Amino acid sequence: MAVNTNNVSSEHQSTCVPEQSILEVYFVALGQYNYDRAKELVEKEREVVRSQSNSSTWVSMLSMLSRLAVAEKNYASLTYLNPKWLFGKKEQSMRLTYTGLVTDLSSFELNGPGQPGSVQQINSFLSHICKQIHNFCEARAETVEFYDKLCPMVNQRTDVDYGELLSIVDRLIATHGDHFHHPLLSPIKQCFTLELEVLQSLLKAHHHMLDWLFLPTLLQLHNVHSKLENLGANIRFKEGKKSGVAIPSKTVGVPPLYQWLARFKAAQVSKFSLYFYGSLCKQADLKGHLSNLLIDYRAKIIAFHKKADAMNVSLVYDTNNAKDVFKGHGYHHPDSPHEVPTGLDSYPAIFSYPEEKPPIKLWPMVVMLLNSKAAELTDLDRVIYSFDKTQSMTYFVTRLEGRFSLVVIFNFKKSERDSYIKLFMQEMNLNLRGSNMFAGLGQKS
Incomplete structure (x- = not known):
């Protein structure tokens, strides 16, 4: 109270x-x-x-x-x-x-x-x-x-070390958690602790998402939601559109720091909805929920697919040397046996549109591009173009971050300089790249 x-x-x-x-x-x-x-x-x-x-x-x-x-x-x-x-x-x-x-x-x-x-x-x-x-x-x-x-x-055009960032926040909490404990200071101690714990859970959620771990990510996002509510207990809110959270009203002097944390969380929820869409769509009708997120990635992909006349848009996950054995979408008992994916199966499409799975005949080319262009794809701003004359197929590939790549396939020849395709892929890259949220720190919300 x-x-x-x-x-x-x-x-x-x-x-x-x-x-x-x-x-x-x-x-x-x-x-x-x-x-x-x-x-x-x-x-x-x-x-x-x-x-x-x-x-x-x-x-x-x-x-x-x-x-x-x-x-x-x-x-x-x-x-x-x-x-x-x-x-x-x-x-x-x-x-x-x-x-x-x-x-x-x-x-x-x-x-x-x-x-x-x-x-x-x-x-x-x-x-x-x-x-x-x-x-x-x-x-x-x-x-x-x-x-x-x-x-x-x-x-930064290369991967951010979220493990290092998380270790800094862990140290701040461990070092200063009990250093100003007088009851008179409890209001600012609570704000300080909750702020760092929100950051800690956001970074943990992102870290788990990079390893495509559904349940740990979900639990951390729930933790963020609870702690943000406690941190903003004294703020009057109004519901914002496409937010994923209650966005603070600008008329009541809400600190931009709180607004940034809320938007960071909303961005994580939006990304979570895309990365684990295959699991989430089996649990509930997601259409209404997705439209209320900060970014409805599925709607963006559908709109692009229709306008660009693409054959397939896929989010690809590289399972090689992954933290856990890839088990596919859905809930899996931690002790249930699963074979380590090999060959083409080691690069599954965790999201695919318009079909749940992309055409298997196209996957050798996708895997070949991801491997042969691996050095170029370390630059997260890079969009790789390839036209396969034998199949008359055009491929556009960009790496988002970590083990995730975005692949767009056309069943006819497309120009390498097609601005609409590149703009879409670069926008998806920037939005899904976790470091993009750090931009809001130096800007008024």
């Missing part, structure tokens, strides 16, 4: 020092993304106590809390990922903002206490809180560094 940031109960005020009451409301406001309210609160309090001779410690802390509120607002806005240049110099990075706070908080912890009686007791309490905030700012600085690492990957 959300806490009202405008009121602190009279009973609580009677049992807490004024500083603690202010801190409680301040941290609840931060946890509810109400950064302006948090900043206004501490600045008003600072003006009230500035004239008091025995309040220098509290005044200093209020100044740092005001800076923290500004830092948190900028962090959630993601604008720092598009650095600006002023008079030939790069603006101070978000990471330096937090490390600067860390330095000042360290000084405060050393110099805060030191007066007798009740003042010393209050200063000791404030120093302890500052130590907790110090740890939070250290964690934020490292998280900023992680997002800085993600942004350039959108331009």
Whole structure:
């Protein structure tokens, strides 16, 4: 249940020092993304106590809390990922903002206490809180560094190492999970933890999808859904079209960071619906569900197939040296025996249109192209063209990422320069490539 940031109960005020009451409301406001309210609160309090001779410690802390509120607002806005240049110099990075706070908080912890009686007791309490905030700012600085690492990957034309990214998030959770545990900081601790856990599950889902593991991917996406709901508990939503999730209303000041996480999840669900369409279509009527996704890949393929007069569009999975033995669509008992696919069967079409399976007579050429052009296909932007004169068949091939490739086949000769075909394949490539979602980090949603 959300806490009202405008009121602190009279009973609580009677049992807490004024500083603690202010801190409680301040941290609840931060946890509810109400950064302006948090900043206004501490600045008003600072003006009230500035004239008091025995309040220098509290005044200093209020100044740092005001800076923290500004830092948190900028962090959630993601604008720092598009650095600006002023008079030939790069603006101070978000990471330096937090490390600067860390330095000042360290000084405060050393110099805060030191007066007798009740003042010393209050200063000791404030120093302890500052130590907790110090740890939070250290964690934020490292998280900023992680997002800085993600942004350039959108331009990467080779596979992203999602295992490495996942290990960084795992380390952030393990290192900082218990370093700011005071009850007053619980609102920002909850947001910090949920944000990283959403990222962790998104990366795990993508990692499992690259190995074409249905159930582990599904469980991680469900985990993301639950944690996003908790993270956005204080946000008012309106349902967005073609989203796959409830898209936050832009009129209520929803942080772009949250919007990006929601869209990342929606993109993963869209891709999941294509990669595992063969399993999902057996469980329910998917037509209505697919139309509500961020991207309905099946509808895109059907529209392209009709307009381009293609014979077949297939998503191909390379099972060679895969993590698990390929068992095909559907549910399989983990201990059920399956032979390792060989030959043409080691390159199954996990999605095919218009038929559930592409014509087998065409598959030797597809497999030959995937093997002979493997070096060229490491460039994820590359579209390979081949015309088979003996069969009068045209093949277009592009690798999406990992073990997945997109193949379009025509039963007549097509021009290598056909712009509509190449545009379709490049668009599919960009959308299905996981690193494409990192572009939204440096842009306002």
